Amino acid sequence: MSNLHLIDHPLVKHKLTLLRSKFTDVHTFRELMQELSLFLAYEATRTMPCEETICETPMTKTSGYLISSKLIAIIPILRAGLGMVEGLLKFMPMAKVGHIGLFRDHETLKPVQYYCKLPEGIANLEVFVIDPMLATGGSVAKAIDIIKQQGAKKIRFLSIISCPEGIKTLSEAHPDVEIYTCVVDDHLNKDGYILPGLGDAGDRLYGTK
Numbered sequence: 001m002s003n004l005h006l007i008d009h010p011l012v013k014h015k016l017t018l019l020r021s022k023f024t025d026v027h028t029f030r031e032l033m034q035e036l037s038l039f040l041a042y043e044a045t046r047t048m049p050c051e052e053t054i055c056e057t058p059m060t061k062t063s064g065y066l067i068s069s070k071l072i073a074i075i076p077i078l079r080a081g082l083g084m085v086e087g088l089l090k091f092m093p094m095a096k097v098g099h100i101g102l103f104r105d106h107e108t109l110k111p112v113q114y115y116c117k118l119p120e121g122i123a124n125l126e127v128f129v130i131d132p133m134l135a136t137g138g139s140v141a142k143a144i145d146i147i148k149q150q151g152a153k154k155i156r157f158l159s160i161i162s163c164p165e166g167i168k169t170l171s172e173a174h175p176d177v178e179i180y181t182c183v184v185d186d187h188l189n190k191d192g193y194i195l196p197g198l199g200d201a202g203d204r205l206y207g208t209k
């Protein structure tokens, strides 16, 4: 699938294995999620435009390149997407951060919106939507609907664990969105959880269960 970018790297595999493990504590889980987000951000910024600049080294002047992160919006889907924000901000410290609150109804698995605050002028920003889990794809498809209603055009989605069902839903709903993921897991179970997955990302991130 041409809009899918899989981060195939031994360090990612290593950290992902630790993230999945049910023996990983909440503190380590948070650290691993941030670290994996850095790898995703590294790959997802590969095609970002750079501006040429002049840089003075202690020895001489040379040409260099800078990314203007002022023109970037990072939009985590609450709650679990919050665990990825700091990782992305390490690379893009001047980015604006918006929030979209969605939870899945346990019966229907459909997303229910409870919050939305997006940066002003989002129509002119490059948008990075982040959520560690792409399961049915309903949550991210809805989040991107909301973001597009505000006029945003250049949107990327970064997810640590995805599955074929979610990739299909998102690609059909928003074929223009590039998807970056560390792994495509096997399938969803009947309750909408990814297998092998890591369980409930929000609960593991915040220790709520």
Ligand code: PRP
Binding pocket: 077, 078, 079, 080, 081, 102, 103, 104, 109, 111, 131, 132, 133, 134, 135, 136, 137, 138, 139, 140, 166, 192, 200, 201, 202, 203
């Ligand atoms: C999780 C996850 C995604 C969503 C993915 O959030 O963080 O947002 O499920 O599932 P989907 O692809 O089937 O829509 P959840 O609804 O559990 O809310 P939480 O982050 O507040 O725990």
Ligand code: URA
Binding pocket: 080, 133, 135, 192, 193, 194, 195, 197, 198, 199, 200, 201, 202
């Ligand atoms: N949300 C999660 O947190 N985990 C899953 O496996 C699916 C949706």
